[in-house]
Amino acid sequence: MSSASAQGTKRKNCGTCEGCLSPNCGMCSHCKDMPQFGGSYSIRQRCKLRKCIMASSRVEATLKDRKELASLARAHGAKKASLWAAALRAGNEYTTAVRTPSVRLDEGLSEGWGAHTSMLLEDTPVEVRMDEEGLEGVFYLANIVSAPPEDATQVRVRYRDLWETEEGTERLVEEADLTNIRLQPPPSPEGYIDLVRPGDSLELFYDEGWWEVLVLEVSRKPIEPESITQAGADRRDELQLRVISKIYDKEHDVGTADVRPGVRVSPLPPFFA
DNA sequence: GCCAACGTTGGC
DNA sequence: GCCAACGTTGGC
Ligand SMILES: [Zn+2]
Ligand SMILES: [Zn+2]
Numbered sequence A: 001m002s003s004a005s006a007q008g009t010k011r012k013n014c015g016t017c018e019g020c021l022s023p024n025c026g027m028c029s030h031c032k033d034m035p036q037f038g039g040s041y042s043i044r045q046r047c048k049l050r051k052c053i054m055a056s057s058r059v060e061a062t063l064k065d066r067k068e069l070a071s072l073a074r075a076h077g078a079k080k081a082s083l084w085a086a087a088l089r090a091g092n093e094y095t096t097a098v099r100t101p102s103v104r105l106d107e108g109l110s111e112g113w114g115a116h117t118s119m120l121l122e123d124t125p126v127e128v129r130m131d132e133e134g135l136e137g138v139f140y141l142a143n144i145v146s147a148p149p150e151d152a153t154q155v156r157v158r159y160r161d162l163w164e165t166e167e168g169t170e171r172l173v174e175e176a177d178l179t180n181i182r183l184q185p186p187p188s189p190e191g192y193i194d195l196v197r198p199g200d201s202l203e204l205f206y207d208e209g210w211w212e213v214l215v216l217e218v219s220r221k222p223i224e225p226e227s228i229t230q231a232g233a234d235r236r237d238e239l240q241l242r243v244i245s246k247i248y249d250k251e252h253d254v255g256t257a258d259v260r261p262g263v264r265v266s267p268l269p270p271f272f273a
Numbered sequence B, C: 001g002c003c004a005a006c007g008t009t010g011g012c
Helices: A002-008 A029-035 A058-077 A081-089
Strands: A125-129 A140-142 A152-165 A171-177 A181-185 A203-205 A210-221 A238-244 A251-254
Touching: A002 A203, A058 A081, A058 A181, A203 A238
Parallel strands: none
Antiparallel strands: A125 A140, A125 A181, A140 A152, A140 A210, A152 A171, A203 A210, A210 A238, A238 A251
């Protein structure tokens, strides 16, 4: 004689809540335990998605289960756990949306230095490559102060993020070799980040400059629904990258906002050259 | 009798 | 404190 029967409590399912109206999801631990999903039937519990919220003896836990399943579904691109479950049963695989931009991520794609000298006008946004010891390979954003004469080897630049003084009221202006100047690259192609794999090279904006880094690890985590913004509404997960500087052996954990792919530069067409 | 799944518990 | 495991039962 169990105490369960002594208490005589077995609440009835309401029949109308989200749980009651859901099918077996087939992916929760309770479903996986069921013989129809190949389980050994040792847990013997109702599907976590199907649990009736009215009959639940532990509402908190039931809600948490639902939330976890919903979040899992979203991470796979489905709007709701039940839709994901339905798709899975139908044999369709929901996967994270994959875009296929025509981008190749090659080793060492920081090109174009000194390539577009004839296009430098007053105020043109450029990047300046450092050649001093310890900063080799770092690029800082700058603007051309005045267009260089035709036979010039140097040009005067005003850095965007470097300052004359500690207070940071006046931007640093200096002469830079034209061979260390390039036009600022175009915006990163949409979706390139989904192609990034460990071993790829990227550029990291850090300490006011761009640094070449090597990708060590790529991890994905689902975005909680409350933090999905309108702008990024099609994105259900976000990437976290572990990268290492090619110059220093320093590792960084970064989001995707601070990185960009390297740039391959084509020669100028004859008209500009 | 059969099946779904409830409440309890022991082991972690 | 949680949860896998299980004996057991309500509904059919
Ligand atoms: Zn389930
Ligand atoms: Zn219900």
